[in-house]
Amino acid sequence: MKVRYLVAGAVITAGIISSWDMAYAGNWNSGSSNSGSSGVVKPYEGIVNRSATYVVPNDVMSAFKNVASTTKEKYCSISGPQNSTYVEAIAGNPPERIKGWNSRMDNKKNVEGSYSAIYAMRWSKLVTDSMVNENSKEIALESLYKWANAGALTKTWNCFTDGKCGNAWKEKDGSDLNPMHDIDHTFHVMHKFAYGYYFALSDYKVNDPRHAVIQNWLKVYFGNPKMKSRGGSNYQYIAGQHTGYRWIELLNSELDSKDSKDIKSMIKKIIDANNKQILKDGSIKNRTTRGDRSLWYHWHILNEIVLNMETARRYDVKIPAEMHEKVEKAADIFVKGFADHTYMDKWAKVAFQSTYTPGLQHFKNEMSKIPNSKSWVYIFQYRYPNSPVTVELAKITANDKQPGADGETGIGYGCIYGSLLK
Secondary structure, eight states, X not given: OEEEEEETTEEEEEEOOOOTHHHHHHHHOOOOOOOOOSOOOOOOSSOOOSOOOSSSOHHHHHHHHTSOHHHHHHHHXXXXXXXXXXXXXXXXXXXXXXXXXXXXXXXXXXXXXXXHHHHHHHHHHHHHHTTTOHHHHHHHHHHHHHHHHTTTTTTOOXXXXXXXXXXXXXXXXXXXXXHHHHHHHHHHHXXXXXXXXXXXXXXXXXXXXXXXXXXXXXXXXXXXXXXXXXXOTTGGGSSSHHHHHXXXXXHHHHHHTOOHHHHHHHHHHHHHHHHHHBOTTSOBTTTTTOGGGHHHHHHHHHHHHHHHHHHHHHTTOOOOHHHHHHHHHHHHHHHHHHHOGGGGHHHHTTOTTSOOOTTOOOOOSSGGGOOSSOHHHHHHHHHOTTOHHHHHHHHHHTTOSOTTOOTTXXXXXXXXXXXXXX
């Protein structure tokens, strides 16, 4: 398979040896407490007034800056008046905490502060839109400032710190209350704010005092909730839960200008773990086998893996040749499963920490209706232009009205990579 790279601004190919709420419910429904075990990282010092990314390579960003404004608008202009009005309204109602999730994450109506996830998703659309719309920058900054100034979500109980989380999925149907999801959810929402803020807003109006309030608030949840890993030392680097909370560590390293050797060592471990996670047939261990959520979990984790590969490229960490091939197979599974849900049955019937009904997958049937984990489909098309899977993905995304939407990452990378597609 051929992989696309940019060198000195020129595109080359290098040969490689062989509903909205439903999506969010699935995101936190890991049925597991084994995230990373590194504890809370020490946040950078001071106030940062520059943009920072741990994902996008410099050559890609340079190429994006030179793209015609009409093309950027096609892929990045995704937040209309209705979305802006929603964000501004919710900004005035910041929740103190998140409390009440069950293990399956299907009880949103009974969870205090559950709307924070939808708010983060909507806010991320504003941030992506701000790449082409200055007014969206101001709305996004002011909205986040209101939550920061109110100390939103800082009252969520961290059951890990107290050692009183208990076990998840005590009931077969996942209806048992699970405080691990409350704190997990809180960290993930805060991290999404951080990813989007530092990418697109921290260098906006650099002398504005709102930045200090926002950054000091975000720092409260840098790191992870001090989880103890049940999966061994390798678990904390596999894709899932923002790669075991490694994404926020990578962002912090960018902000703190850490030694690149330490960063590259972490990324190498991530790539090695992700490579092992994707099995030879392209399925993803303990994700493509998640019953009637198999397609969603496969899609979601593939997004993390492809983003981690971009991080590797940014820091010049070698990606194993076999990993490119397995990612292509994983993308092909999505394409076929998206077209025909029964295709997923061979994996879904395992029903790992889930329920299974033959032929049933909870997944939207249009790209425009999918707000999360969408970045990978555009990155894949950019990196593997000659793959037959790219041809199929291009058909699937041809009428996508929100290519830059990805509430999972705080900023929609489809905005950048989609703009670079030929």
